[in-house]
Amino acid sequence: MAVTGVLRPGHVALRVLELEPAVKHYRDVLGLEEVTRDDKGRVFFKAWDEHDHHSVVLREADEAGMDYMGWKVDSPATLKKLAGDVEQSGLCTDLSWIPAGEHPATGERFRFTIPTGHVMELFAEKGIVGNNCGTDGENTNPNPWPDGMKGIAPSRFDHCLLYGDDLDGTVKLFTEVLGFGLAEQVMAGEDKSFMIGAFLSCSNKAHDVAFIRQPVKGKFHHASFELRSWEQVLRAGDILSRTKTSIDIGPTRHGITRGETIYFFDPSGNRNEVFSGGYIYYPDKPTITWWDVELGPAIFYHDRKLNEAFLSVFT
């Protein structure tokens, strides 16, 4: 089955306490390209191998955390259909249309708040700026990677992990309305029937978004960016130490998704991840189940125990 409907995470909009230190982090340490700034003071970035205009948006605010996450869908017709489906589901609140151009080079976006309190958007159109690899025009006779990369330089914005209370409602929305598959779940309780974690895929990736049940609304655990090898994750660790960036944990491996990872913080305390690996997900792949008693190795496969920060530190 081809990837249709919701294609991928298209952008994440984060609030930062001070703009310029944040720009320095996302541009020079994480190594995203600054694409543009707008008259509201927002800064737009993309990772080197993303063709779309931007995937990370920063704005200065008094509170750290995530404003919203946007999903690219395959066509304007799908956007209209899914907007109708979300409305009909009755699962979401604060439904609205954001006009084209509110994000630079971006078509209209359908915005809604999901049961865990996070604001999500769907959009169909975003300008293509390319990955600067072509040698005879964009996408013609390309090199494998472009010149001039800075910092860790992940290839793309990959997924978010989010914390919220109504996990059941959010999982129902993503699986039954938006067409995601449940790649992995963490189950608690005596008969293992109470879901505390859900890892959801709209593509061939092990996850495009994940949620963990916590007694909060709309909280942000991390935004993750993709690297292509374990060695690049180790190199990321070197860069984070060289730049005295606050590291949370790693390099290590996740049991869930099998990804190799390092967690660190932007200058406002928003957690970032760079990771590599994982498996190929297909819609007919059986869901992987983890029991709560195995949550340690599920999250950090080598330490085999959860550190306090995993559940307590979020914005």
Add this chain to the structure above:
Amino acid sequence: MHFVVTIDNTGETFRCSDESNVLQGMEQLQRKGIPVGCRNGGCGVCKVQVTEGLYTKRKMSRGVISVDEEASGCVLACKIYPQSNLRVEVVGKMARAVLAQKSMSFDFGFATATVINQPDEEK
């Protein structure tokens, strides 16, 4: 210039430069006592009540420190710089873990975590 920071909950003390934030000063000396989270003013894990002393501060997230809290000396250890000796009481959402760590009986099931994690700032 260095000052002495005392953690009321445990009686621990450490020296901290006026150029380091209190959390950084603690971590540089491999000391524990104040829980360490993002280190950057966003998560609220290192929230302390300053009970004595002077400090300067940098911007901290309103999601974890209200205007009133900040005015009353309830601040993030990662965002305050000592200007005199300081006494602080750990009040962040992992405060319970400070005492648990001290007795070396720290147990971390998901259920416990959920309780520890009740965000007191979101009453």
